[in-house]
Amino acid sequence: MTYRLTKTAAIAATAVAAGLGITACGGGTTAGAHSASLATRTSATASATPSSSTTTKTPKATPSKAKTHKAKAHKSKAPETATARATAKKVSRDEVRPTVTTRFVTGTATVAFQTVRKYDSTLAYGTSRVQRAGVAGLETVTYRQQLVGTRVSTSTVVKRVVTRQPVDQILVIGTKKATPTPTPTPTPTPTPTGGGSSSGLDLSRAAMWDRIAQCESGGNWHINTGNGYYGGLQFSYSTWLAYGGGSFASRADLATREQQITIANHVYNASGLSAWGCAGAA
Structure with a gap:
């Protein structure tokens, strides 16, 4: 202008x-x-x-145009700033959120053995024995694992392969009921009837045998110390039966004084007093 x-x-x-x-x-x-x-x-x-x-003057209008230009620029930058913030927020969330991955892991596990029970009528009731010991087997197991970051969140078995079969244990169980043991019947002791040999008893030399018994056993006609000699005159088991003591009792300590004196007279008639260590007491 x-x-x-x-x-x-x-x-x-x-x-x-x-x-x-x-x-x-x-x-x-x-x-x-x-x-x-x-x-x-x-x-x-x-x-x-x-x-x-x-x-x-034209220059007075210039600041108004500049302000308008700045306002437009500010308005145009506002959407860009919001978009930048949203992008930054999304990136921040992606950085915080852990990565989810899947992997497969293979391991070895044991396979438990089973117990097979068998019943035996020859084995006492309430008892048992192991006929064959059990052996555990082995298997290869494959797992599918889901990881969140480095932490395993889930683990699922996807495959099992038995590499060694287990061996079952065999257990034998007794079923035989116990039979009650019968009570042995005591052997009746013959009753002495007199002093003659005709009655089966021989009481000759009775006083001498009393002295020898006193020396041998302290005069106890029914003593059994477990040393292999029995009764007042300390008969061995074999000597007692060899001279007829079995007709009175199975052992000398189970027989009466008179019966033991009778067998002692049989021995004396055969060999004298050589069988007794206390022969000097006669």
């Missing part, structure tokens, strides 16, 4: 100068007057124009 006003003023000044020149050369009073009038109007217009341009 200022450039146009300046150019107009220059044109007006040139026109005035040209009018003056024409007058000086004698071009006529009317043309000079016309030129002067034109110059005067032009000057007036030129004088009025700067005043109008002063009130409507």
Whole structure:
């Protein structure tokens, strides 16, 4: 705007100068007057124009445009900032959220053996014995594991392969009921009937046998110390039976004094007192 006003003023000044020149050369009073009038109007217009341009200066509008441009720029940046924040938030969540992976793991496990029970009628009731010991087997197990980060969250068996079969244990259980042991019947002791040999008893030398018994057993006719000799006269088991003691009792300590004296007389008749260590007591 200022450039146009300046150019107009220059044109007006040139026109005035040209009018003056024409007058000086004698071009006529009317043309000079016309030129002067034109110059005067032009000057007036030129004088009025700067005043109008002063009130409507363009630079005052420039800050308003700048503010509008900044506001638009701010508005255009707002969506970009929200998008950037959302992207950053998504990236942050992805970084915090652990990775879920799947893997397969193979291991070895034992296979338990079973116990087979058998019943035996020859084995006492309430007793048992192991006929064959059990042996555990082996198997290869494959697991599918799900990991959250480095931590195993689930583990599932997907395959089992038995590599060694287990051996069952055999247990024998007795069913035989115990038979009650019969009570042995005691052997009746013969009752002495007299002192003659005809009655089966021989009580001759009774006093001598009493003295020998006192030396051999302290006079206890039913003694059994477990040393292999029995009764008052300390008969061995074999001697007692060899001389007929079995007709009275199975051992000398189970027989009466009279019966032991009778067998002692049988021995005495065969070999004298050589069988007794206390023969001197006779």
